[in-house]
Each structure stands twice: as structure tokens, then as C-alpha cells.
Amino acid sequence: MSFFELLATDKHLGYIVASYAITFVFVVGYIIHTLWLGKNVRQKLVRRIKARRKNDDATA
Amino acid sequence: MFAKHWGKLSITLLLILFSVLKTIDYTEKNAELEDVLVKQTQGYPYVYQTTMGEVVEFSALNLVSNFLLMVGVMVVLGLFSDRYLVPLFNKLSSPKHYYRMTGKWLPYLWVITLTLMVYGLYGGFTAPAEKYQGEVYRIIYIHVPLAWLSMMAYMVMAVAAFVSIVWRIKMADVVLISCAPIGAIFTFLALVTGAVWGYPTWGTWWTWDLRLTSELVLLFIYLGIIALYSTYEDKRTASRAVAVLTLVCVVNIPIIHYSIQWLGDKTLHQANSVSVGKSSMDVSMLIPLLVMSFAFKFLFAAIVIMRSRSEVLLRESNSRWVEGVLGVEK
Numbered sequence: 233m234s235f236f237e238l239l240a241t242d243k244h245l246g247y248i249v250a251s252y253a254i255t256f257v258f259v260v261g262y263i264i265h266t267l268w269l270g271k272n273v274r275q276k277l278v279r280r281i282k283a284r285r286k287n288d289d290a291t292a
Numbered sequence: 293m294f295a296k297h298w299g300k301l302s303i304t305l306l307l308i309l310f311s312v313l314k315t316i317d318y319t320e321k322n323a324e325l326e327d328v329l330v331k332q333t334q335g336y337p338y339v340y341q342t343t344m345g346e347v348v349e350f351s352a353l354n355l356v357s358n359f360l361l362m363v364g365v366m367v368v369l370g371l372f373s374d375r376y377l378v379p380l381f382n383k384l385s386s387p388k389h390y391y392r393m394t395g396k397w398l399p400y401l402w403v404i405t406l407t408l409m410v411y412g413l414y415g416g417f418t419a420p421a422e423k424y425q426g427e428v429y430r431i432i433y434i435h436v437p438l439a440w441l442s443m444m445a446y447m448v449m450a451v452a453a454f455v456s457i458v459w460r461i462k463m464a465d466v467v468l469i470s471c472a473p474i475g476a477i478f479t480f481l482a483l484v485t486g487a488v489w490g491y492p493t494w495g496t497w498w499t500w501d502l503r504l505t506s507e508l509v510l511l512f513i514y515l516g517i518i519a520l521y522s523t524y525e526d527k528r529t530a531s532r533a534v535a536v537l538t539l540v541c542v543v544n545i546p547i548i549h550y551s552i553q554w555l556g557d558k559t560l561h562q563a564n565s566v567s568v569g570k571s572s573m574d575v576s577m578l579i580p581l582l583v584m585s586f587a588f589k590f591l592f593a594a595i596v597i598m599r600s601r602s603e604v605l606l607r608e609s610n611s612r613w614v615e616g617v618l619g620v621e622k
Contacts, residue, residue, distance in 0.1 A: 244428035244492050251431045251485040255438070259591070262477055266598045273602040277609050278618050285622075 303369050303377070385461045387604045388613045394597045401594040408587035415580030422577070431489040433580060437588040438482040442510060443545055445475035445592060449517075450542040453535035463600075465531035466607065468538065469521050470600040474592060476514035483507055494560055502551040503561040506544055513541045527607065 369377070383389040416433035449471045456464035486504070487497045498504065517534050524530035552559060573581065608614050615621040 244426060247428055247488050247492050248430050251434060251488040254484055254488075255434045255481050258477055258481055262474065263595065266595055266602075270598060270602045273605055274618060277605055277614065278620055280609060281615060281618065281620050 385463050387463060387466075387608050388611070390463055390466075391601055391604050391613075391617065394601060398594060398597055401590055401597070405587055405590040405594055408583050408590065412580050412584035412587050415576075415583060419577045419580055420574075425493055428489065428492050431485055432577075433584045435482060435485040435489055436581060437585040438478050438485060439507070440585060441588050441592055442475060442479035442482050442507065443548060444589070445471050445478060446510065446513075446538075446542070446545055448596075449475065449538050450545075453538040456531060456535045457539070462607070463604075465527075465535070466600045466603045467596065468535060469517075469531065470596050470603055472514055472517045472521070472534075474595050474599070476511060476518065478588075478592070479507065479511040479514060483511065499560050501560050502555055503548065503559060506548040506551055509544055510548060513544060516541075 383393065412433065416430055419430075421427050422429035449468050452464040452468040452471070455461055456468060483504070486507075490499075491497050517537055520537055521530045521534045524533065552561060605614055605617070612621070
């Protein structure tokens, strides 16, 4: 009997689902956080470079 | 002569050392086997079951094939190290080339990760139930890869710390600090999934067992490294401090790994089901576990590359090539 056939009856199902759900939430959450971080860094650097150029132009 | 072929020579020496250590390991296993051997498993002439219930595979053929494999790897790596490996490492140590090269690798890493994960999960959920634990053993397909990775991530950091201290390569600092948060998350998840598995099998969520406690210490080490890095404003000083701390705390890794062997039957944690060259698991259960293990390794590589690319941009923000990458070049 495979796991899928025991889905409704097995008493340990809650433990299995809980551990997979926690892992999934943390891993996917961390990937999203890393993507957001990358985007944030790029935006921050673009702003910084533009501000530096503006400052250089003003000085010149 | 040595300066010209240092890559080839050092890789060959490392592989010879690994091969010798592996041979010693097999010899020790053989000596132990004579004391504890109780019966020969039917149908497998070189597979034995010990009094501890552990299944050990041993044969002279294993030893010879292992040695030949190592010689083969030695020859291949030795031949190609100067032409391909050393130039590759040289290129990866330059932030600009690292950023460009890893950008090309990322899509492939994600495709491999997802494919392996889908295959591993399907295999894990369709494998037969375990004789004593029933269905709950299926937590193994995430708990064990996470636990292995928690140690592997730290070893990657330790190597990066060594490279950073000895050769002062900037990219080693970047890799070191990029690994720490993902290592901390994998360690945390290994502890949580272990607790969730522990309750139905041991009857308790947590016990101050050596394996569990040393894994918890590893989590604190990761958090300590992240905290230490954030306390310095100057990133070069921060990287140096973090590299030293990482190398000092590497002593915890063998404690985690060998805790089961040291304590024997005094520990609540079960003995290793899988280690290099042997397994007490059925193939139908083992293959999904190994596939999931590789899936998590590729996932780790992909996330570390993503984080390190952001870190490279931040550190090299005054370089011309960064302006080109961000699309704001003059």
C-alpha cells in the first residue's frame, strides 16, 4: 500500500505534513527574500550611482 | 617546475591522501567486522549484519574498485587541472567574472533542483512503509538532506575562511558570508523536522543528546557568525573576524558527525542509515533519499550564488563594470 492510499487513515500524517510544510514555507520564503534582497540592492545602487553623478556634475 | 604545475600536483596529492584514508577506513571496518559478525545476509555474499543490527558491505572488490576509481579521478583531474580547473578558480576569484559566470549557471541550477526535488519527493512518497516506524519515517526525505547540508554548508564556509585568511581572496569572503544565513536556516529546519519526527518515534520532542545538542550549537555558531559580521562597518575587518571565528568553530562538525559512533547505544538518536560506501536502507527507500540530498545541494548552491551576486554588487559598487550590469553606464 503506497503513502497516497494511506493519506486519510494514517495516524502520523499530521507529523509528516507539518515537517514538509515547515520546510516548504521556510525554503520558499527564503528564496523570495533573497530575490527581494537582490532587487533591493540593484535599486539602491542605481540610486547611489545617479546621485554620485549628479553631485559630480554639480561640482564640475 | 612546481610553480608551473602546482594545481596538478596539489590535486593529485590530495586525491592520494583521500585514497589512503579510505583504505585505512576499510581496513578498520574489516577488523571490527570480525568481532561483531553474526550472520551473512542471504543472497548477498559481501553483505553482513552486525550484532547492533547494522548492515555492513565489505569486499576486497570494493577496495580495489574504490582505489581504481580514485586513480581514474586522479588522472583525469591531474590532466585537466592546469588547463581548466586552475583557470576556472582564477576566474571565479575575480568579482566581475564571478558575477557573469554564475549568472549563466543559475537557470541550470534551478532546473536541476526542481527536477531532482520532484523526482525525489515522488519516489519518497511512493516507497514502501518502514517496518517499525510505519509512514512517519518519510520525514527522512527532508530531515536527513537538511542535516547533511547543515554540516556541508559549514565546511564550505570553513574552506572559504581558510582561503580568505591565507590568500586574501575577496570572493572567499563573499561566499563565506553568503553561506551563513542559508546554513542557519537549514540547521534550524533540520532541528525542527527532527523534533517532529522524534515525538512519534521517541516519545519526546527534544532530548539533550550529543547529536541534537551539537546540532543546536551549530545553529548558534551560524547566528554568531551573522551577528559578528553585522557588528563591523568595515566589511574587510568583518570578513577577517568572521573567517577566524568560522575556523575556530569548525571543531563542532566532527563532534556532530561522530557523536553516534562515540556514544554507541547510549544515544537516543538512531545510528547512521547511510554513510559513504554503505547503507542499511532498501534501495527503494535509499534512491529517493540520495536524490533529495542532491536536490538540496543544488538548492543551496543556487541560493548562495543569488546572495553572493548581490553582495558582489554592493562591494564593487564603485567599479565601472557594475554600472554596465545595472544598465546605467555613461
